[in-house]
Amino acid sequence: MAAWYALAAEDTRTVDFARSRYVLHTTADPDVFIAEIDTAFTDSDAVALVQIFRLRDGRIAHLRDYFAPSLVAS
Numbered sequence: 001m002a003a004w005y006a007l008a009a010e011d012t013r014t015v016d017f018a019r020s021r022y023v024l025h026t027t028a029d030p031d032v033f034i035a036e037i038d039t040a041f042t043d044s045d046a047v048a049l050v051q052i053f054r055l056r057d058g059r060i061a062h063l064r065d066y067f068a069p070s071l072v073a074s
Contacts, residue, residue, distance in 0.1 A: 013041040020046070031055045 019040035026033055032054050040046040049067035053060055 013043060016040040016042045 021038050023036045024033055025036070032052065035051045035053065036048075037051065038046045038048050047067065049065060051066075052064045054062040
């Protein structure tokens with residue numbers, strides 16, 4: 001995981017908001033929702049990830065990320 005954050009800190013790509021998209025999914029638990037995110041960049045392909053959010057008192061209490069293993073390959 002540390003490799004991912006090191007890579008993200010050095011990332012200078014520009015997000016192409018016109019090509020990026022997301023879908024939000026609700027769950028049976030009103031404090032949990034799932035986001036599917038495709039972030040497109042102007043000079044490369046999109047990066048797809050899934051995030052699971054758990055809220056407590058209206059704030060994010062827990063966040064779990066799932067993304068392509070190739071993003072952290074060294």
